[in-house]
Amino acid sequence: xxxxxxxxxxxxxxxxxxxxxxxxxxxxxxxxxxxxxxxxxxxxxxxxxxxxxxxxxxxxxxxxxxxxxxxxxxxxxxxxxxxxxxxxxxxxxxxxxxxxxxxxxxxxxxxxxxxxxxxxx
Numbered sequence: 745x746x747x748x749x750x751x752x753x754x755x756x757x758x759x760x761x762x763x764x765x766x767x768x769x770x771x772x773x774x775x776x777x778x779x780x781x782x783x784x785x786x787x788x789x790x791x792x793x794x795x796x797x798x799x800x801x802x803x804x805x806x807x808x809x810x811x812x813x814x815x816x817x818x819x820x821x822x823x824x825x826x827x828x829x830x831x832x833x834x835x836x837x838x839x840x841x842x843x844x845x846x847x848x849x850x851x852x853x854x855x856x857x858x859x860x861x862x863x864x865x
Contacts, residue, residue, distance in 0.1 A: 766839030
């Protein structure tokens with residue numbers, strides 16, 4: 745089965761940086777878009793950044809200029825470089841991938857378990 749595993753979260757001070765990684769594994773035929781979402785306590789999950797197969801990235805307004813999404817198709821990996829962290833960035837960050845398991849199969853969204861990012865002095 746498909747697994748998405750995030751890593752790179754942790755506790756950092758305001759203004760610090762983190763680099764999150766997400767590796768997709770399993771019998772994957774093709775991956776379309778990959779992205780990052782986050783969910784803070786008591787809030788809904790929100791889109792942070794997405795990079796479609798075509799390569800045009802999209803960011804939430806709250807992270808523009810501070811976050812950078814990228815992907816390595818050969819490794820089925822998506823990254824999120826986070827700079828100038830703010831306390832309001834504190835959340836669980838989830839990896840998402842839209843993919844096919846077989847040729848002509850159903851396009852399906854898969855999710856990772858999440859990695860905690862905490863920004864505090």
